[in-house]
Amino acid sequence: MKEIIEALLKFRNDRDWEQFHNAKDLALAINVEAAELLEVFLWKEAKDVNRDKVKEELADIFAYAFLLADKYQFDVKDIVFEKIKKNGEKYPVEKAKGTAKKYDEL
Amino acid sequence: MKEIIEALLKFRNDRDWEQFHNAKDLALAINVEAAELLEVFLWKEAKDVNRDKVKEELADIFAYAFLLADKYQFDVKDIVFEKIKKNGEKYPVEKAKGTAKKYDEL
Amino acid sequence: MKEIIEALLKFRNDRDWEQFHNAKDLALAINVEAAELLEVFLWKEAKDVNRDKVKEELADIFAYAFLLADKYQFDVKDIVFEKIKKNGEKYPVEKAKGTAKKYDEL
């Protein structure tokens, strides 16, 4: 993941874009890209979707997510593992198994 | 990243949630989490934001993004590098340097 | 508002699009349009934004929101007034005045 982040930072710095990349606008950018991914699925079933478009939009989401992680100096592995642990408490296996209910409805 | 994806899949399979995780709903989930991140910044400047909340919401975005990548068997590093290359063509340094304009306005 | 909804339904029915407009995909469409609005503001301050673009994206949000309201036979005035009442209880003037805090932090 280090390599990915370095490549993204190089791309950004070559273009002098750090000035625009404050954390709030990076959060906006993730939302914009997430919705472009969503648009690939709009009015369709998952099986009818163009895989290459999914690939491109998902790559954009990862790109901005990595840039925001870098901005806060988060280690992606650490924060995801931390969240998995927390979610494990909100969704204990014996209650959450086989249901899509939210934790406050379990 | 392999380790992250394996931990996420284990969490999901322990709860028998694969049945809900079709690609379209994973795209929805990414949008829901992206907007929860956005909400952390709502009505605020980036500097006044709670860092721990950013961490948690960003972790959720990564989690669903990795699960969707796994669903399509995308290698995250590959797809981000591919996109960086493509964006390099859309945003050549000499045109894009120092401006936040979209490629179709450059 | 009746006139707006009738014009939107005529547009849709002329194109035989009701088959695609299930409630879930209408919710997706609202998100896609909301993010296009968000993109107008990306990397910018509100004062530097193109007013005509805001107008178009906001119109799209209204269009899908009216179509979803019609799908459930909601009266827009009724549901907004109902929500204002509910929000008045969550955000009583004496507590909420002058602060952007969420109700659970008041």
Add this chain to the structure above:
Amino acid sequence: MKEIIEALLKFRNDRDWEQFHNAKDLALAINVEAAELLEVFLWKEAKDVNRDKVKEELADIFAYAFLLADKYQFDVKDIVFEKIKKNGEKYPVEKAKGTAKKYDEL
């Protein structure tokens, strides 16, 4: 619609919230509410969704959309009719009938 907007402005002004309601943050708020609507449909089919939740989240979207329209002094009916006209050119009946394709794929 005038009545709705007046009620929303009164609610906002009673709480002294205009200071937070710049156009950019209103666009964020619309996205946050749109995603809360989306979450109602997450992992579900439209028919299994709680109608009252849809009603509340849709009301929130309308509320912020009306506030943003007011901020720019847009007449909602005018801008939606303008957009319908424009979309009629992008999606002529003879080409768009019965297909969910985007205009650039027609």
